Amino acid sequence: MTADCFAENLLKWYDQHGRHDLPWHHNRTAYRVWVSEIMLQQTQVATVIPYYQAFMVRFPDVQSLAEAPTDDVLSHWSGLGYYARARNLQKAARTVMEDFGGTFPAAQEELETLTGIGRSTAAAIVAQAYNKRAAILDGNVKRVLARYHAVPGWPGQASVQKQLWVHAEAHTPNERVRDYTQGIMDLGALVCTRTRPACEDCPLKKGCTAYARGEATLYPGSKPKKTKPEKTTWMVILEDRDGRILLERRPPSGIWGGLWSLPELDPAYGADELQDACERSLGVDCTEPELIDGFRHTFSHYHLHIQPARLNVTRQNTVKDDAHQKWLHRHEALALGLPAPIRTLLTSPEQVSLL
DNA sequence: AATACGTGGCA
DNA sequence: TTGCCAAGTAT
Numbered sequence: 314m315t316a317d318c319f320a321e322n323l324l325k326w327y328d329q330h331g332r333h334d335l336p337w338h339h340n341r342t343a344y345r346v347w348v349s350e351i352m353l354q355q356t357q358v359a360t361v362i363p364y365y366q367a368f369m370v371r372f373p374d375v376q377s378l379a380e381a382p383t384d385d386v387l388s389h390w391s392g393l394g395y396y397a398r399a400r401n402l403q404k405a406a407r408t409v410m411e412d413f414g415g416t417f418p419a420a421q422e423e424l425e426t427l428t429g430i431g432r433s434t435a436a437a438i439v440a441q442a443y444n445k446r447a448a449i450l451d452g453n454v455k456r457v458l459a460r461y462h463a464v465p466g467w468p469g470q471a472s473v474q475k476q477l478w479v480h481a482e483a484h485t486p487n488e489r490v491r492d493y494t495q496g497i498m499d500l501g502a503l504v505c506t507r508t509r510p511a512c513e514d515c516p517l518k519k520g521c522t523a524y525a526r527g528e529a530t531l532y533p534g535s536k537p538k539k540t541k542p543e544k545t546t547w548m549v550i551l552e553d554r555d556g557r558i559l560l561e562r563r564p565p566s567g568i569w570g571g572l573w574s575l576p577e578l579d580p581a582y583g584a585d586e587l588q589d590a591c592e593r594s595l596g597v598d599c600t601e602p603e604l605i606d607g608f609r610h611t612f613s614h615y616h617l618h619i620q621p622a623r624l625n626v627t628r629q630n631t632v633k634d635d636a637h638q639k640w641l642h643r644h645e646a647l648a649l650g651l652p653a654p655i656r657t658l659l660t661s662p663e664q665v666s667l668l
Numbered sequence: 669a670a671t672a673c674g675t676g677g678c679a
Numbered sequence: 680t681t682g683c684c685a686a687g688t689a690t
Binding site for chain 1: 681682683684685686687688689
Binding site for chain 2: 355356357359360392393394395396397398469470471508566567568569570612613614615
């Protein structure tokens, strides 16, 4: 334990002010902790909670997750984002069943071999589920440590991250690792916040270098700003006489991988070429295409200009697939992996159909 | 090492 | 309206 009582002060604060009643705090099995950690990657607690609850009802253990249809897993993830997490989650569940005899590995080293589990997530599972010593370094911890030690630079930079890992390891105590781990995340989320940190309420202010300098908000260093690339694409709204809209399954990797969306066409096509392109690449027979408004959707790394076009389909080779149909109806437009502006164009689940 | 991967909240 | 970013990992 370091002489400045970092962990002790943090634990004392955690007992009084920390979060002790989140859904994954109850019945803390490795499986439940694992699912929560994956959902919480780059995603805020408030967003995760309802997804976590529903997920646990449908997939209460590793076996049920491993045996489920992937569509079922994806649909429970739909709206949460970063869908590779869901695909990796199930892949890892199947690995646990096949290679680990259905028992979740308890060693950080072994956990890291499972896809979707990196160093920090493996450590979080070890600490949360088994109360075994392991250092985590998520966004909250990075912020706390960057301020406490006045570590300059942007944590996305490998050299900066490396220093933060050293500090994370050094502060992690041998006792009460579970509470410590939850506590330092809670501190980052509730006190040592990105903007307007509540330094006066912080149990670590005494040893905090940035606080001593009155420079808490200068840390961690901000991401170097780059001009976001702009991308343009076509999302085609194909509607038949019954008002049903065509969807297609997206490739397993890439944006909205494995989900259903409006057909996406090569942006190189001009508006005048859309009809031909649809008939050729989607195998449908369209009448006059009519361009709807284009709009822009912003992702974290680029601006996506989406140019939806409406086309009337005169002939539709509908392949009935009850399982998929049911899936779409149950989860409505949210399940489609569409950016919000397009969702509004889908009037009701009953109008959604597959080709 | 740098980039791709979502969504919603907030200043 | 726009930019930033939140319990990161895979490639």
